[in-house]
Amino acid sequence: DQQVKQNSPSLSVQEGRISILNCDYTNSMFDYFLWYKKYPAEGPTFLISISSIKDKNEDGRFTVFLNKSAKHLSLHIVPSQPGDSAVYFCAASNSGGGADGLTFGKGTHLIIQP
Amino acid sequence: DVKVTQSSRYLVKRTGEKVFLECVQDMDHENMFWYRQDPGLGLRLIYFSYDVKMKEKGDIPEGYSVSREKKERFSLILESASTNQTSMYLCASSTPWQTYTEAFFGQGTRLTVV
Numbered sequence: 001d002q003q004v005k006q007n008s009p010s011l012s013v014q015e016g017r018i019s020i021l022n023c024d025y026t027n028s029m030f031d032y033f034l035w036y037k038k039y040p041a042e043g044p045t046f047l048i049s050i051s052s053i054k055d056k057n058e059d060g061r062f063t064v065f066l067n068k069s070a071k072h073l074s075l076h077i078v079p080s081q082p083g084d085s086a087v088y089f090c091a092a093s094n095s096g097g098g099a100d101g102l103t104f105g106k107g108t109h110l111i112i113q114p
Numbered sequence: 115d116v117k118v119t120q121s122s123r124y125l126v127k128r129t130g131e132k133v134f135l136e137c138v139q140d141m142d143h144e145n146m147f148w149y150r151q152d153p154g155l156g157l158r159l160i161y162f163s164y165d166v167k168m169k170e171k172g173d174i175p176e177g178y179s180v181s182r183e184k185k186e187r188f189s190l191i192l193e194s195a196s197t198n199q200t201s202m203y204l205c206a207s208s209t210p211w212q213t214y215t216e217a218f219f220g221q222g223t224r225l226t227v228v
Contacts, residue, residue, distance in 0.1 A: 041123075043118075043204055043206075043220050043221045043222045044219045046217075049214070089156060101149075101217075102147075104157040106154060
């Protein structure tokens with residue numbers, strides 16, 4: 001059973017517009033959420049995170065929103081730039097559960113059109 | 115600059131071979147992880163370790179084993195490589211999740227089993 005779901009395998013957005021990537025989770029024990037960006041043939045790089053005590057975290061062009069009651073988070077990129085074209089993974093962890101690792105979604109391939 | 119280094123970027127091995135994938139981190143992190151990434155499946159956790167000589171199974175441990183003899187080094191072993199283990203393998207490390215920090219990834223090893 002998939003605990004972290006990214007239902008859009010791909011998303012195409014025009015340069016300069018807003019990109020919104022969505023993520024849903026089912027495990028109510030998750031209390032820390034992260035977004036990673038991945039280019040082909042490279043490891044994922046951390047983008048932004050949010051803990052469950054917050055509903056918003058902003059870092060430059062990137063904002064993550066968390067709706068705990070809906071078990072939903074989203075990543076907003078404004079404005080979108082060509083270098084943002086990559087696969088974006090949503091991930092979640094349970095900070096109280098030992099090491100455990102991150103549980104990842106299947107990723108969304110963001111394509112920024114010129 | 116933080117670093118997780120995987121010993122090889124690309125590997126080609128024959129079916130039935132024993133394969134070692136090495137990972138070293140220089141951040142004195144307690145937690146280390148091995149994931150594999152496959153198209154349409156996202157990142158899946160194979161094994162993790164939260165201390166030297168400690169290991170825990172992730173979601174897909176079958177056909178793999180791990181070794182952590184030193185804090186900075188975490189090895190993934192394919193006991194008898196099979197073609198369905200052709201994949202991108204990603205090592206990561208982190209401090210304990212209670213500190214609410216991200217995991218850092220290596221550059222990945224693209225393994226092809228022929």
